[in-house]
Amino acid sequence: MTRPPYAPPTLPEEIALLEAMAAIAPKGVRIGCRKIRDEDEAHLLPEEARAIPARHPAIRRASGAARWIAHGLLWDIGLNDFAVLRTSSGAPVWPDGMTGSLAHDNEMAVAAVAPVSHIGSLGIDVEPAQPLPHDIFALVTTPADTTEALNQDLTGRILFSAKEAVYKAVYPLDREILGYEDIAVDLNAGLAVTTTGHRVKLLYCVAPRVVVVAFVRGN
Ligand SMILES: CC(C)(COP(=O)(O)OP(=O)(O)OC[C@H]1O[C@@H](n2cnc3c(N)ncnc32)[C@H](O)[C@@H]1OP(=O)(O)O)[C@@H](O)C(=O)NCCC(=O)NCCS
Incomplete structure (x- = not known):
């Protein structure tokens, strides 16, 4: 020890x-x-x-x-x-x-x-609980995202964090490099879908920081 x-x-x-x-x-x-x-x-x-x-x-x-x-x-x-x-x-x-x-x-x-045995693959991200700058939000979001989160000020930040967490969860599965446009996030449903066919569950907290946990179910 x-x-x-x-x-x-x-x-x-x-x-x-x-x-x-x-x-x-x-x-x-x-x-x-x-x-x-x-x-x-x-x-x-x-x-x-x-x-x-x-x-x-x-x-x-x-x-x-x-x-x-x-x-x-x-x-x-x-x-x-x-x-x-x-x-x-x-x-x-x-x-x-x-x-x-x-x-x-x-x-x-x-x-x-x-x-x-519980979780097939896991991703996590942490961000300050501050609104995402508009120019970054424009880069991150696509019409495929559903972002009616409860905390409107932090919607962009949660979306950004969710896509990063999803990327970390799915990259080890097939080593595909994804962009923000390749990950469609539904914050209401707590679900993301990638263009590579992965369905990823999302859970998040917003205080005292934004943390998103993304996971693909195990067998
Ligand atoms: C993975 C990535 C999103 C991490 O984002 P970041 O803001 O640089 O850093 P974070 O603090 O959130 O995460 C860092 C951790 O991510 C993990 N990580 C890095 N690359 C990873 C990958 N390909 N798969 C899974 N986890 C990865 C590492 O554990 C790293 O920790 P370490 O630096 O202490 O070893 C980024 O490094 C990356 O590879 N981006 C390329 C693809 C991309 O940006 N697509 C758009 C987002 S979907």
Whole structure:
């Protein structure tokens, strides 16, 4: 045992986010968050540090924070010191029999893992709970999207986050690179459909941050 198990969040914003994420997490999905701290790059295991080419300290800190969460979630189910490496596409590599996903915005990192017996493939995204700039919304949305979300101010942000989470969930299945126009999101139904034929369930919270969990059902 060389690393401590995942410690529960201590900061009020982490506690509030974990509570919101726990409320939306599908059965079988383990989920966590961490405010990105100075020196979080130190949480990268040596193999992970080598697998992450980014030199910018903020990017390495964010990846370290996300992996700190993932290490703890995996530790809790007996997978100690598992290094979450990356493929050349950037997709994370999970232990056999597991799926998972990582994300970070400027301040917060999140991670989720699940056994493939419950969840075929998983994607997560985190965003600040702020309206999406209009020009980005125009890039992200298509007429195929249904965006009558409850919180109108955050509709664009949720849609953006949903498409990112869906991409992360489906990319490992067939390694198809999708654009925003390839993912039709129905926020009311909690469902996305890709041009590559995947149907992806969506769950989201909006406070204290926008987090979307996207998943393809397991067998
Ligand atoms: C996957 C992608 C959407 C991530 O978005 P991002 O805003 O850069 O970063 P996020 O913080 O949300 O997520 C980062 C994590 O995504 C994961 N990720 C990266 N590429 C991935 C892929 N192809 N499949 C699944 N997960 C991936 C990694 O775990 C990464 O964490 P790490 O950098 O610590 O290893 C982006 O990197 C990408 O590959 N885009 C190309 C396709 C695209 O943008 N299409 C339009 C959106 S649908």
